[in-house]
Amino acid sequence: MSKKPKKPSSKELRWAKHVASKQHDPNHLPPGAVRADHEKLSHINTYGELPNYYIDRPFVCRDCGIEQIWTAKQQQWWYEEAKGHIDSFAVRCRECRQKRKENNKK
Numbered sequence: 456m457s458k459k460p461k462k463p464s465s466k467e468l469r470w471a472k473h474v475a476s477k478q479h480d481p482n483h484l485p486p487g488a489v490r491a492d493h494e495k496l497s498h499i500n501t502y503g504e505l506p507n508y509y510i511d512r513p514f515v516c517r518d519c520g521i522e523q524i525w526t527a528k529q530q531q532w533w534y535e536e537a538k539g540h541i542d543s544f545a546v547r548c549r550e551c552r553q554k555r556k557e558n559n560k561k
C-alpha cells in the first residue's frame with residue numbers, strides 16, 4: 456500500500472515560493488533548509504558550484520498541472536542517495552511519475 460501524497464496547502468506553497476525567490480546568504484540557512492553533504496555529491500561534475508543546502512522548491516507538475524513542492528529532504532535524497540544529476544529537476548508529481556513507470560513496464 457502506498458500512502459497518498461499530501462497535496463501542499465496554498466499557505467505552504469506561498470511560503471515555499473517566498474523562500475525560493477530570495478537570494479540567500481550561503482552561510483545562513485533559510486528556514487526549512489537541509490544542508491548539503493558535498494562528499495556525497497562527488498558524482499556530480501558541474502562547472503557551477505555545488506549547492507550548500509536544499510530548500511523546498513515549488514513546481515507545477517508537467518502532466519496534471521497541479522502545484523507541488525519538491526521538498527528539501529526529497530532533493531537531498533535524490534542528489535545524495537539516488538545520485539541524481541544536478542540539472543535534473545522534479546517536473547512531475549509523485550502520482551504522475553508512478554503512472555509513467557507503470558506505463559513503461561507494459
Ligand SMILES: [Zn+2]
Pocket residue numbers: 516517518519520521547548549550551552
Ligand atoms: Zn502530476
